[in-house]
Amino acid sequence: MAETETESGLKIVDAFDLEPDLRALLRPGELVEGIGGQYHHLPRYFYEIPSHEAARQIRVTPHFGLNEFLLVDLKEAARIRAFPRYVPCAIRILAFYLERLREATGAPVHLAVNGGYRSPAHKLSVAATPHMWATAADVYKIGTVVLRERASIETYNRLIEDLTDDLYVMPYGHEIGKADDHIHVDLGYVSIVPREISEDRLEGPQPRPRFAYEERRRGDRRGWPREPLPEVLPAAAHGSPSGHDK
Amino acid sequence: MAKSPAQTPDAVDVRQSVAKAEQSLYASVLAIRGRHEIERLGIAFYDAETTLQWSYNADLAFHAASTMKLAVLLAVFRQYTRGELTLDEPVHVRNKFVSIYDRKPYMLDINRDTEGEIYDHLGRTMSVKQLAYYMITCSSNFATNLLVDVVGVPVIQTALDELKIDGIRVLRGVEDHGAFEAGLNNEVTANGLLKLLRLVAEGKAYGEEASAQMREILLDQRYKSGIPAGLPQAARVAHKTGNISTVHHDAGIVYLEGRKPYVLVILTQFSSETGRTTAVADVSRDIYECLAGMNGG
Ligand SMILES: [Zn+2]
Numbered sequence: 001m002a003e004t005e006t007e008s009g010l011k012i013v014d015a016f017d018l019e020p021d022l023r024a025l026l027r028p029g030e031l032v033e034g035i036g037g038q039y040h041h042l043p044r045y046f047y048e049i050p051s052h053e054a055a056r057q058i059r060v061t062p063h064f065g066l067n068e069f070l071l072v073d074l075k076e077a078a079r080i081r082a083f084p085r086y087v088p089c090a091i092r093i094l095a096f097y098l099e100r101l102r103e104a105t106g107a108p109v110h111l112a113v114n115g116g117y118r119s120p121a122h123k124l125s126v127a128a129t130p131h132m133w134a135t136a137a138d139v140y141k142i143g144t145v146v147l148r149e150r151a152s153i154e155t156y157n158r159l160i161e162d163l164t165d166d167l168y169v170m171p172y173g174h175e176i177g178k179a180d181d182h183i184h185v186d187l188g189y190v191s192i193v194p195r196e197i198s199e200d201r202l203e204g205p206q207p208r209p210r211f212a213y214e215e216r217r218r219g220d221r222r223g224w225p226r227e228p229l230p231e232v233l234p235a236a237a238h239g240s241p242s243g244h245d246k
Numbered sequence: 247m248a249k250s251p252a253q254t255p256d257a258v259d260v261r262q263s264v265a266k267a268e269q270s271l272y273a274s275v276l277a278i279r280g281r282h283e284i285e286r287l288g289i290a291f292y293d294a295e296t297t298l299q300w301s302y303n304a305d306l307a308f309h310a311a312s313t314m315k316l317a318v319l320l321a322v323f324r325q326y327t328r329g330e331l332t333l334d335e336p337v338h339v340r341n342k343f344v345s346i347y348d349r350k351p352y353m354l355d356i357n358r359d360t361e362g363e364i365y366d367h368l369g370r371t372m373s374v375k376q377l378a379y380y381m382i383t384c385s386s387n388f389a390t391n392l393l394v395d396v397v398g399v400p401v402i403q404t405a406l407d408e409l410k411i412d413g414i415r416v417l418r419g420v421e422d423h424g425a426f427e428a429g430l431n432n433e434v435t436a437n438g439l440l441k442l443l444r445l446v447a448e449g450k451a452y453g454e455e456a457s458a459q460m461r462e463i464l465l466d467q468r469y470k471s472g473i474p475a476g477l478p479q480a481a482r483v484a485h486k487t488g489n490i491s492t493v494h495h496d497a498g499i500v501y502l503e504g505r506k507p508y509v510l511v512i513l514t515q516f517s518s519e520t521g522r523t524t525a526v527a528d529v530s531r532d533i534y535e536c537l538a539g540m541n542g543g
Contacts, residue, residue, distance in 0.1 A: 072336075073335070073337050074331070074335040074336060074337060074374075074396065075338070110369070112338075112340075112369060113336075113339075113340070113369070113370065114338055140369045141369060146368070146369070174350075174351055180342075180351075181340065181341070181342055
């Protein structure tokens with residue numbers, strides 16, 4: 001990782017400012033009903049991903065590329081599949097949890113097609129599902145294990161439940177609301193307002209589009225010199241020196 | 247569609263030879279039927295070169311087996327021509343389907359041997375065009391169900407209705423046991439399949455471009471024990487077979503050097519399960535020989 005040049009942050013857009021056809025598909029702020037009869041507001045702030053190349057290069061966490069959350073087939077609306085593409089900012093939180101899962105399993109975690117972000121126009125978006133918030137993931141394979149049997153699905157479900165209370169895990173089963181060929185995890189209906197965004201704006205298209213560039217949080221990506229950190233913590237608590245880069 | 251030749255001596259000759267051909271065909275088909283102990287037999291045939299049209303029980307309905315995949319192919323190209331689908335669009339290769347009868351999910355009984363390349367794509371995507379190719383050339387049930395999902399059963403029926411193809415009824419995908427037990431089955435008649443393939447042969451199935459693409463896929467058919475087995479090596483056949491337990495079908499467009507193609511549909515049903523049978527190939531051979539005889543060859 002000898003990257004020293006400054007990366008520009010991802011562009012964040014307010015979906016109310018997007019062109020009408022996109023806005024109609026993303027339906028920012030709209031209330032949608034979930035399977036249990038609860039209503040939720042759809043997300044409003046999205047990362048704009050300019051190209052396929054960018055989607056492939058941008059890593060949300062060390063082991064998850066942005067493109068992995070955008071894998072869809074023709075069930076997704078054609079415009080949503082075309083670049084520039086948009087994904088709710090909460091994707092970052094989902095990726096953080098998937099990275100924890102990857103650490104716990106020690107093996108690559110593979111998201112299914114249509115198993116990451118799904119727009120409200122996606123054919124599988126029949127009711128409010130956290131997939132529409134980019135806070136749900138369908139994992140179909142961990143390492144070399146294809147998750148098709150009760151045993152493997154329930155084993156990993158248990159592992160995830162032990163890992164965190166924040167993730168909901170769908171039980172194994174064939175009916176609606178259960179899963180038998182993947183593991184579904186979600187964080188519920190989380191919308192985030194990125195720190196760069198100001199909320200004192202009307203919900204409607206503005207004469208001047210509002211957007212911001214997310215600042216890169218990690219110093220090395222902002223071009224800060226990367227020097228060894230002072231020893232604040234006792235070395236034993238941290239293990240090896242590489243433990244800094246957690 | 248029948249040609250009405252003028253009353254020249256030539257035309258009289260042609261009519262006499264047609265009548266003779268029809269009689270001899272009828273006799274040999276009856277012989278084949280008896281020899282193979284075929285319970286039900288349906289044949290429809292149209293030759294673009296001589297305009298000879300001939301049929302036997304052509305409106306008798308059979309279990310469609312895999313010949314229903316022709317209707318799925320037609321529906322795919324309908325959506326393509328209408329701009330509702332592009333052929334390179336990705337489709338998630340996932341073995342999970344919903345019964346049209348009770349909306350219950352079901353899976354296909356598949357493995358690498360039966361599905362080959364598609365099985366290797368499980369969890370990933372394949373394009374509409376690739377799936378159409380495997381649905382026809384390898385008779386992939388998996389590809390078929392994925393495409394039935396993409397276009398939807400109602401669109402398949404709409405395509406058949408639009409092109410005035412009677413005699414093909416598609417109600418469900420493959421291995422939908424819930425629907426099967428409820429008596430919802432796909433059916434075909436020889437005339438229905440003949441009509442469909444004639445449109446494809448003549449460039450009238452959603453235009454010449456779509457028809458040409460369908461013919462190209464059909465020409466790559468890998469199962470050749472039906473119609474092609476009764477023909478000379480040089481013949482090229484754009485066709486689709488249908489085989490399960492007691493039925494053995496084949497429906498195709500036959501291209502022979504130096505003449506216009508002919509379209510032939512042979513549907514057979516046996517009283518008990520039969521493995522290999524040469525019945526379809528035998529009918530195919532008789533028809534070829536009959537035509538060859540008419541051409542003075
Ligand atoms: Zn899911």
